[in-house]
Amino acid sequence: MSEAVQTNDTADYLGKLNQGFTNIVELTDDDVQIAQTPKELIARNDKTCLYRYKPRVPREIETPLLIVYSQIGRYTMVDLQPDRSVVGNLLNAGIEVYLIDWGEPNRSDRWLKFEDYIYEYMGGFVDEICRRHRCDSVSLLGICEGGVFTTCYAATTDRVRNLALAVTPIDFHADEDDFVLEQGYLNRWVRNLSSQELSDLIDSYGQMPGSVTGMLFQEMTPVKSMTKYNWDLADSLSGSRDQVVNFLRMEKWLSDRPNHPGEAAKQWLIELYKENRLVKGEFTLDGELVDLGKLDMPILNIYSSKDHIVPPPTSQALKSFAGSHDYSELELGVGHIGTFVSRRANRQFTDTLIEWLATR
Template sequence: MNEPSAALPIRITPEALLREMQQVSEKLTRGSQRLSAYTEEQLAIATTPKDEVWRQDMVRLYRYRPTVEKPARVPVLLAYALVGRYQMIDLEPDRSFVRKLLAEGLDVFVVDWGLPTRAQRWLTIDDYVSGYLDDCVDLIRERHGVDKINLLGVCQGGVFATCYAALFPQKIRNLVLTVTPLDFHGDLDHPEAGAGYMNLWARSMTPEDIDMMVDTMGTAPGAMVGFSFLMMNPVGNVTKYTTELVDMLDDESKMLGFLRMERWIADRPGHPGEVMRQWFKDLYQANKLVKSELMLGNRRVDLDQIRMPVLNVYATGDVIIPVSCSQGMEDRFGTDDYSELSVPGGHIGTFVGGKAQKVLAPSIAKWLRERN
């Protein structure tokens, strides 16, 4: 049997190397000229028209202007996570989850949690759920003359929505959860390569470590929160500013998409310390939500009280919230109308990815119409 031949060495002549360097230099020159010429209007994110209808402290409630003559009578309230700004669901006109929901005829509201400072360090999960979120729900119910509304939660906002539906089931008609961690220990029995690093990191901390972190900082700075996400893929988050960026310099559509995404990433809000303390101890470590043991104030979040229809959406390539932490929850809720929807892509790609965009909003709208 012949031995496999050794790979031939790659020979690069000085002339070829010089040509390559010249091409990269020319591309960088063109790219820098294009970057300097972009206007604020071109780089703007979250441009779907909306109106502020309520505010309290740093929190705002917006209603997006309907794009159909007669939107659905039962409105939808979107609750995003605290660890990122809600603009992700409306990143670009052609990559906007919100615009697609509006096009489907839904009446859409969104709660903007704002930018917490040290003044909000003592806020708890209960303050957000039974305070701000409940006020938003009541205002929408009164404004539209309905007893119940639809609630849609995203990631951490999905946890808030789950808690709210369990504590105030009489106010929610349908519950939609997207890329939401429900079983924070699901990855223990079903580990996924390259996913769940935040779970591992949070569970490795001692209660004393968590207390020291919260007591020292009060509010976790947005830069620190963002850094923890960047460290899930440090190599990828370096190369996107080098080789990947050079490759897209001549593609204006990709370049604008990249810059808008970076703008959203850079606007990372701080995180109230007491929310973080409970998030790490009660959820990441003790997994109390899925066990119906989570206490908000003096009330227990009993998932059996969630008897309205539930749609649970998870992303097949999500490395932040492993699939095992989201799917298979039909026996956890009290409802007999539980549905799951898998979408292609990752945690953020669920809302901005081309494939997921074609599936997510139309499927949610269809599911809601069938139940409204």
């Protein structure tokens, strides 16, 4: 490499850094807003809230849709930026959209279990939606852990007309037969610890702190995590204003990682990730078995081929276990979060979901 090339490259890099600093000082916190689609609070139960998004067009699809996000991240991902908002796209198609916000659990919530989240909170909100719309069932869109919540609810009640899932793990060991270097870190991390060690870990915090899950996610992309705020920053901040704001929106979302209540975290990590009880037919809620064979409603299962958090085979496995005769899949060529915010995937995701809902 010649000295001239090195000089030019260095000058380019410093130029980008300079542009990045210029961009960042021109922005204020008000410029980096997320989840701005107007919504109203419909119901509250402890820390969880049910929101209804304000319709933009006359209703085209009769059955209301409830979006159930995971407790690992915040629901704001489905409405991160106005031009790539899952919620916005659904509203534009005339769908009545509701969403659950799990709030900000802390150690005082450590005893809450899946049963509480699925039947007490989500089930209670489904009842409320049915009461408001004078209907006896809703469509559910479950995302990641929220997908497991909705799956369990759909398998044990008659309240679900359509079940859509996005990046949802069902067979938590399905990554073992499918070697992809970047995938399955979390699955291996859990399997490497005994059930007792996982339980002790969660008990020592009284919960699964958001900072710990955030650190685990960073370890999945080790070098990217190391270079994000130094070497890569020049590229991240030197683009157009929109690009920089979108980068900062994502950072805002990433830094807002909620704690996971302790007992529910044990069910998630030990009973599901470690012991894989859901597909073994051994997962119980309030002593009742969750039988995936009872999923007899239409199912749309969306997963992403480059998802390093939920390896695709762990989602695809649902096909083998669900009892539904109306099962369809959509594979997106992006990562876990790209499913919702990548320009192309976001459109493909919502277009498919809208069409699927419209015909059922």
